[in-house]
Amino acid sequence: MKICVLGLGYIGLPTALLFAAHGADVVGVDVNQSVVDCLNRGSLPFEEPGLGDLYSEAKSRFSVSTEPEAADAFLIAVPTPLDPATKVSNLTYVKSAAGMIAPHLHRGNLVILESTVPPGTSERVVIPRLEKSGVAVGDFLYAHCPERAIPGRTLSEMTGNSRIIGGYDRESTDQATAIYQTFVRGQIYRTDTKTAEFVKLMENTCRDVNIALANEFAQLAEECEVNVWEAITLANKHPRVTVLNPGPGVGGHCIAIDPWFLTENSTRCRMVSTAREINDSMPNYVLRIARGLLAGIRDPTISILGVAYKGNVADTRESPAFKFIQLAENEGYAVRCHDPYATKFTHPLMDLPEATAGSDCVVVLTDHDCFRRLDPATLQVRTKFVIDARNILDHGKWADQGFGVRVLGDGTPVQQTVPGEIAASARLYPADAARPIASPPPSSISLLSPNGREGFL
Ligand SMILES: NC(=O)c1ccc[n+]([C@@H]2O[C@H](COP(=O)([O-])OP(=O)(O)OC[C@H]3O[C@@H](n4cnc5c(N)ncnc54)[C@H](O)[C@@H]3O)[C@@H](O)[C@H]2O)c1
Numbered sequence: 001m002k003i004c005v006l007g008l009g010y011i012g013l014p015t016a017l018l019f020a021a022h023g024a025d026v027v028g029v030d031v032n033q034s035v036v037d038c039l040n041r042g043s044l045p046f047e048e049p050g051l052g053d054l055y056s057e058a059k060s061r062f063s064v065s066t067e068p069e070a071a072d073a074f075l076i077a078v079p080t081p082l083d084p085a086t087k088v089s090n091l092t093y094v095k096s097a098a099g100m101i102a103p104h105l106h107r108g109n110l111v112i113l114e115s116t117v118p119p120g121t122s123e124r125v126v127i128p129r130l131e132k133s134g135v136a137v138g139d140f141l142y143a144h145c146p147e148r149a150i151p152g153r154t155l156s157e158m159t160g161n162s163r164i165i166g167g168y169d170r171e172s173t174d175q176a177t178a179i180y181q182t183f184v185r186g187q188i189y190r191t192d193t194k195t196a197e198f199v200k201l202m203e204n205t206c207r208d209v210n211i212a213l214a215n216e217f218a219q220l221a222e223e224c225e226v227n228v229w230e231a232i233t234l235a236n237k238h239p240r241v242t243v244l245n246p247g248p249g250v251g252g253h254c255i256a257i258d259p260w261f262l263t264e265n266s267t268r269c270r271m272v273s274t275a276r277e278i279n280d281s282m283p284n285y286v287l288r289i290a291r292g293l294l295a296g297i298r299d300p301t302i303s304i305l306g307v308a309y310k311g312n313v314a315d316t317r318e319s320p321a322f323k324f325i326q327l328a329e330n331e332g333y334a335v336r337c338h339d340p341y342a343t344k345f346t347h348p349l350m351d352l353p354e355a356t357a358g359s360d361c362v363v364v365l366t367d368h369d370c371f372r373r374l375d376p377a378t379l380q381v382r383t384k385f386v387i388d389a390r391n392i393l394d395h396g397k398w399a400d401q402g403f404g405v406r407v408l409g410d411g412t413p414v415q416q417t418v419p420g421e422i423a424a425s426a427r428l429y430p431a432d433a434a435r436p437i438a439s440p441p442p443s444s445i446s447l448l449s450p451n452g453r454e455g456f457l
């Protein structure tokens with residue numbers, strides 16, 4: 001079996017390597033020459049736990065190119081970004097990938113779309129472009145097989161998760177199922193292409209709405225001067241309640257985008273767009289807290305800890321840090337950023353001492369594990385304020401070092417946080433107490449539920 005995988009990013013590369021490691025001959029195709037050069041040098045274009053070992057294992061059956069070639073199966077894993085101005089999906093890359101496959105497509109070949117797309121895209125956009133080959137769908141096989149793996153645990157989820165296979169017809173579903181069964185240990189569920197497209201978007205929209213609810217709870221709790229972290233922990237003791245974690249906003253290439261794909265053609269949606277609005281407003285809310293702390297300080301400097309969209313990853317796509325920084329700079333604050341994982345960002349990334357030197361407020365935006373262990377005694381700040389927008393720091397330790405500690409959702413009225421103090425409710429419910437961990441989590445796990453339940457990431 002020869003498989004041609006178009007798009008060697010966070011999804012396409014691990015998928016291509018898994019196929020190769022399980023016996024297929026794989027040609028990985030990427031239009032970005034630097035990705036191809038990087039792989040040809042034997043390096044990886046990004047980091048993901050286990051990917052280096054998998055690359056070594058798969059190397060002998062894996063080659064890379066900027067052009068597709070004839071194969072038994074083609075898999076499309078190219079980006080599907082959101083147009084920021086219109087909030088409509090940008091299908092340019094998917095269209096181009098289908099157009100690149102067409103000249104190589106033959107009767108009996110299988111084409112799989114893994115990219116996340118609005119419902120109906122396979123039928124309306126992808127299949128017609130593939131048919132320009134002169135082969136009609138039915139004579140070639142087609143399936144939409146959305147990816148569910150979570151960055152930071154991509155390989156274990158790609159192999160262990162259940163999958164949805166949405167075939168154009170029975171034969172397409174059978175063939176696609178057979179290919180995935182070479183490495184997927186999870187259950188495979190069969191459906192049609194449009195339902196598969198819809199299911200993927202529902203999954204991420206469900207998560208976005210639930211995070212929005214947690215973020216709204218955080219704001220409501222503060223209005224009531226209640227610590228939301230304690231409240232969530234207790235609410236989650238109910239057997240049928242699972243509240244997620246509030247935070248500074250929702251980023252990444254999926255959760256912040258896919259709800260718009262689901263609703264882009266709808267005139268009915270209310271809850272989905274409201275959830276997007278709430279999550280997108282969280283940087284404003286965190287900045288409001290900073291504004292309260294920094295009032296009266298001349299030429300204030302904010303130090304951002306974490307610009308990646310979530311803990312223990314380098315990816316900054318759609319990170320809430322972008323909006324927070326832009327708002328902070330518009331407010332007249334100087335901003336200095338530190339992130340031990342991220343390499344690409346709009347602002348210079350500094351090491352920790354440089355990013356915090358002379359700072360008036362440290363703001364934790366990303367839940368990298370290394371921040372949990374940070375020793376505040378080593379920081380040469382000017383004013384000792386810290387805002388923990390992820391509830392991950394050892395708050396007692398920071399307060400002992402003279403920091404005024406403000407945790408997102410801790411219920412402290414802004415004006416009551418003074419240097420050297422920790423909010424009473426935050427002291428009552430420090431991060432470690434709020435998130436008991438029964439056994440050490442895998443290093444890639446960054447978010448634990450307040451009650452430490454599995455499946456909470
Ligand atoms: N990253 C995730 O966690 C994740 C999870 C599930 C689903 N998805 C979906 O998978 C798709 C890919 O996402 P990603 O994060 O891997 O993207 P990515 O940006 O990491 O990688 C995509 C790659 O495709 C290449 N490319 C663009 N056009 C091409 C073409 N015509 N032919 C060949 N290569 C081309 C780009 O150069 C890039 O290297 C998206 O639709 C995304 O929504 C992503």
Ligand SMILES: CC(=O)N[C@@H]1[C@@H](OP(=O)(O)OP(=O)(O)OC[C@H]2O[C@@H](n3ccc(=O)[nH]c3=O)[C@H](O)[C@@H]2O)O[C@H](CO)[C@@H](O)[C@@H]1O
Nearest residue numbers: 148149150203204207244245247250251252254255309310
């Ligand atoms: C349904 C689902 O699980 N889908 C996953 C998701 O992967 P992801 O990495 O984008 O997802 P998250 O980890 O949820 O992060 C998103 C943002 O939400 C913030 N967040 C999270 C939890 C919380 O309680 N409070 C928060 O504030 C977090 O910091 C970050 O900014 O989409 C992928 C692509 O489709 C899927 O493949 C993958 O299965």
